[in-house]
Amino acid sequence: MKLISDTIKEVPVKRRISVGDFQFGAEERAAINEVLDAGRLSEWKKVNEFERLFADYINTKHCVAVNSGTSALIVGLSALIYDSRFPKVRKGSKVITTPLTYVATINAIVLTGLEPVFVDVDPNNFSILPQKIEEHLKNADDPENYSIILPVHLMGYPCDMDEIKRIAEEYDLIVLEDSAQAHGSLYKGQKTGSLSLLSIFSFYIAHNIQAGEMGAVVTDDEKLTSLMRKLKANGRMCDCPVCTRPNGYCPYFPQDEDEDYDPRFVHDVIGYNFKIMEFEAALGVSQLKKADFIFEKRQNNVRFLNERLDKYSDDLQLPAFSKDVSYLAYPIVIKEHSKFTRKYLREELEKNGIENRPLFGCVPTQQPAYKYLQVKYEGKIPNAEYIGKNAFYIGCHQYLNQDDLEYVVSIFEKIFS
Numbered sequence: 561m562k563l564i565s566d567t568i569k570e571v572p573v574k575r576r577i578s579v580g581d582f583q584f585g586a587e588e589r590a591a592i593n594e595v596l597d598a599g600r601l602s603e604w605k606k607v608n609e610f611e612r613l614f615a616d617y618i619n620t621k622h623c624v625a626v627n628s629g630t631s632a633l634i635v636g637l638s639a640l641i642y643d644s645r646f647p648k649v650r651k652g653s654k655v656i657t658t659p660l661t662y663v664a665t666i667n668a669i670v671l672t673g674l675e676p677v678f679v680d681v682d683p684n685n686f687s688i689l690p691q692k693i694e695e696h697l698k699n700a701d702d703p704e705n706y707s708i709i710l711p712v713h714l715m716g717y718p719c720d721m722d723e724i725k726r727i728a729e730e731y732d733l734i735v736l737e738d739s740a741q742a743h744g745s746l747y748k749g750q751k752t753g754s755l756s757l758l759s760i761f762s763f764y765i766a767h768n769i770q771a772g773e774m775g776a777v778v779t780d781d782e783k784l785t786s787l788m789r790k791l792k793a794n795g796r797m798c799d800c801p802v803c804t805r806p807n808g809y810c811p812y813f814p815q816d817e818d819e820d821y822d823p824r825f826v827h828d829v830i831g832y833n834f835k836i837m838e839f840e841a842a843l844g845v846s847q848l849k850k851a852d853f854i855f856e857k858r859q860n861n862v863r864f865l866n867e868r869l870d871k872y873s874d875d876l877q878l879p880a881f882s883k884d885v886s887y888l889a890y891p892i893v894i895k896e897h898s899k900f901t902r903k904y905l906r907e908e909l910e911k912n913g914i915e916n917r918p919l920f921g922c923v924p925t926q927q928p929a930y931k932y933l934q935v936k937y938e939g940k941i942p943n944a945e946y947i948g949k950n951a952f953y954i955g956c957h958q959y960l961n962q963d964d965l966e967y968v969v970s971i972f973e974k975i976f977s
């Protein structure tokens with residue numbers, strides 16, 4: 561039988577500028593070998609090491625690692641629903657969020673039984689607009705049915721968290737940050753992900769700190785941490801970050817003579833299996849150790865591309881530069897009166913080996929899975945709709961060298977000439 565992969569022909573291009581990359585250097589190979597030498601695949605010491613290092617990096621007390629950013633959203637939202645301290649967060653309650661995000665944000669809201677409600681974004685940095693959140697809540701017939709504000713720091717740009725938190729306080733709402741695309745971004749000197757009750761991250765390949773597949777929730781809250789540890793492991797009653805069992809028995813659940821149970825197989829909440837492999841955590845640790853370098857290199861690449869592509873600013877809105885942004889990629893919005901369409905520009909770049917992707921689309925009006933929301937939102941969130949149709953991104957990652965950057969500039973020159 562012929563495999564589809566055998567029929568795919570590599571198109572020879574002079575150079576390939578990928579959106580993201582992962583290169584196995586000496587540190588990454590050593591990380592994998594460490595796991596092989598330790599001899600355990602399922603989650604253990606490396607996962608715990610990653611959790612401790614990542615919590616320190618973001619400056620939160622706790623980190624719970626899970627198998628993806630999507631799982632992190634589901635486990636975080638589920639914990640809020642389970643926790644009796646937050647009675648407003650119940651199935652069917654409403655979550656105010658951004659329409660311009662990778663679809664996982666909205667899928668997680670819907671799959672946990674919550675209802676997404678969308679307000680528009682800032683056209684310059686793609687972030688949810690606090691004044692639109694406030695306007696929406698002021699005019700809502702049922703403000704008591706709202707439970708969460710879920711901002712997304714898209715492409716690394718921090719949302720206006722002071723304003724979001726002020727509104728949340730006024731309306732008694734929880735804030736959960738989706739910081740999947742913003743590893744190390746700063747808002748008024750503090751890392752995104754440390755600015756609300758709980759926050760999620762994704763370490764999917766091509767994100768700034770990457771592990772292949774992996775996610776995490778960070779928080780200062782001990783009870784939520786315990787709940788999330790249970791929920792990610794099918795709701796088991798124990799919540800240790802690493803299960804050691806020095807004598808073969810769990811020291812934390814002492815049993816009377818007539819009792820006979822194993823806390824790993826007694827389940828007191830209904831949960832998922834979102835556990836991870838040691839390999840992923842080991843790769844995550846290796847990247848976390850390079851976080852400052854990655855942050856700086858990506859910023860330098862964005863700064864360089866901005867300087868050299870600025871001459872096309874009649875047609876292109878280039879990414880606003882800030883020393884506080886940890887750039888996931890290099891987003892470009894085609895301006896309204898541009899001589900180019902996004903389709904044309906994306907195709908020309910791809911033909912020349914520059915990989916690119918659309919900026920996700922406006923979820924309620926442009927994603928087929930959410931067709932049922934189209935009539936309700938069409939024309940009501942114009943910035944997100946415009947960006948969803950007219951923006952795309954190319955790579956700015958840490959493996960690009962000066963020649964690669966010059967090549968990208970030369971291809972834009974060719975297209976515009």
Ligand SMILES: Cc1ncc(COP(=O)(O)O)c(C=O)c1O
Nearest residue numbers: 628629630662664665740762764
């Ligand atoms: C904003 C946002 N949220 C959530 C996710 C989901 O993360 P994952 O792909 O690890 O499930 C992503 C993934 O890129 C994302 O960009």
